[in-house]
Amino acid sequence: MAVLRADGLRKVTMRRLAQELDTGPASLYVYVRNTAELHAAVLDELLGTIGPVPAEGSWRERLERVLMAYTGMLFEHPSLARSALTAWPSGPHYLNLIETLLALLDEGGVPPAQAAWGVDLLLQQATATAAEHAGEDTSQDDWDALTGALRRVSDRTHPRIAALADDLLSGAHEARLSWRIQALITGIERTAVPQ
Amino acid sequence: MAVLRADGLRKVTMRRLAQELDTGPASLYVYVRNTAELHAAVLDELLGTIGPVPAEGSWRERLERVLMAYTGMLFEHPSLARSALTAWPSGPHYLNLIETLLALLDEGGVPPAQAAWGVDLLLQQATATAAEHAGEDTSQDDWDALTGALRRVSDRTHPRIAALADDLLSGAHEARLSWRIQALITGIERTAVPQ
DNA sequence: ACCTGAACACCGTTCAAGT
DNA sequence: ACCTGAACACCGTTCAAGT
Numbered sequence: 001m002a003v004l005r006a007d008g009l010r011k012v013t014m015r016r017l018a019q020e021l022d023t024g025p026a027s028l029y030v031y032v033r034n035t036a037e038l039h040a041a042v043l044d045e046l047l048g049t050i051g052p053v054p055a056e057g058s059w060r061e062r063l064e065r066v067l068m069a070y071t072g073m074l075f076e077h078p079s080l081a082r083s084a085l086t087a088w089p090s091g092p093h094y095l096n097l098i099e100t101l102l103a104l105l106d107e108g109g110v111p112p113a114q115a116a117w118g119v120d121l122l123l124q125q126a127t128a129t130a131a132e133h134a135g136e137d138t139s140q141d142d143w144d145a146l147t148g149a150l151r152r153v154s155d156r157t158h159p160r161i162a163a164l165a166d167d168l169l170s171g172a173h174e175a176r177l178s179w180r181i182q183a184l185i186t187g188i189e190r191t192a193v194p195q
Numbered sequence: 196m197a198v199l200r201a202d203g204l205r206k207v208t209m210r211r212l213a214q215e216l217d218t219g220p221a222s223l224y225v226y227v228r229n230t231a232e233l234h235a236a237v238l239d240e241l242l243g244t245i246g247p248v249p250a251e252g253s254w255r256e257r258l259e260r261v262l263m264a265y266t267g268m269l270f271e272h273p274s275l276a277r278s279a280l281t282a283w284p285s286g287p288h289y290l291n292l293i294e295t296l297l298a299l300l301d302e303g304g305v306p307p308a309q310a311a312w313g314v315d316l317l318l319q320q321a322t323a324t325a326a327e328h329a330g331e332d333t334s335q336d337d338w339d340a341l342t343g344a345l346r347r348v349s350d351r352t353h354p355r356i357a358a359l360a361d362d363l364l365s366g367a368h369e370a371r372l373s374w375r376i377q378a379l380i381t382g383i384e385r386t387a388v389p390q
Numbered sequence: 391a392c393c394t395g396a397a398c399a400c401c402g403t404t405c406a407a408g409t
Numbered sequence: 410a411c412c413t414g415a416a417c418a419c420c421g422t423t424c425a426a427g428t
Binding site: 036037040082085086087088090091095096098099102103106112113115116117118119120121124125127128129131132134142143145146148149150153157158159160161163164167168170171175176178179180182183184185186187188190191193194 | 231232235277280281282283285286290291293294297298301307308310311312313314315316319320322323324326327329337338340341343344345348352353354355356358359362363365366370371374375377378379380381382383385386388389
């Protein structure tokens, strides 16, 4: 489908894609029911560009690499990252990603029921991290406002924040993302599902 | 500020809020620089409506209760849940929430540096869960498409999905959210930050 | 039968003009 | 000095009319 060509668009909207295709926006509704469905289709297409990660290293390392690649792809398509949280793809590439994650957790000896719920959690976290940084120019201002507020806090009213301000703000993106993924995996490994 | 009145709006947009205030949309730019800043302000206001959670139970139980209350509040304001991921508030109520979470993790003996990075992870997860369900009517269709795709998968190409289809789809919202929070806490407890 | 032009109902943001 | 009407540049979606 022509959805392929949407990858190149800076912002994937009905009207821009239609223009790219030299037609009116109404024409797209023949192939797709609404914008959410369009985004899901483009997303699945992009998932196909990731490719398999190298098989070296432990299952944990490979799991982290897959999730990093997924997050990195979304980083490069900020306008899609935001909708990825709500517009779930159900195409072949998304299914392959789920299968890969389940296989790696199985290799690590994670009980199947926990792995099933864990995949959700891992993908949600990766998607949310990409979406957070998709806030274009304004998110920098928000960040500045928040760091300022954290540093100005009184240690009488907010003792923990005052003590930990540096820790709250420390760490490069990659280091934090890596830590998050490892914490998630450990939690998934050790938390039984109800019943 | 008049931002208070925005809570009642079904969708918080510049134009709707301006109409509510009997003026033109341009007037709001005196108080706020853009929509992200507006949403952050409304969000902080809403955070004030949560109120303190009962002090009974273990620190883990209380932590879960705080995060559930936060998620529940966002559930009731779907249009804000989506922007909550990118529009970070930096108001007093948000700072109180962070302080509360840090104090509970400290009570649980979680090393401070891990607690600091953990708060981020906990809030991100709660926000993302609320945002996921803010996809109005269309998310139901996405869900149907995904469940269909998962059940139709071949056990030759996707053995893990085929074996776990039921687990992938099982569980009520509350049970899954509760499991996620517990998994997160366990992961945060046990994962050291670099250096 | 299939496609789409044109219209409708929304948005955010800016800026010149008003008080 | 402070506020805002009106305009600009976008959106998604529908539906009647065209081929």
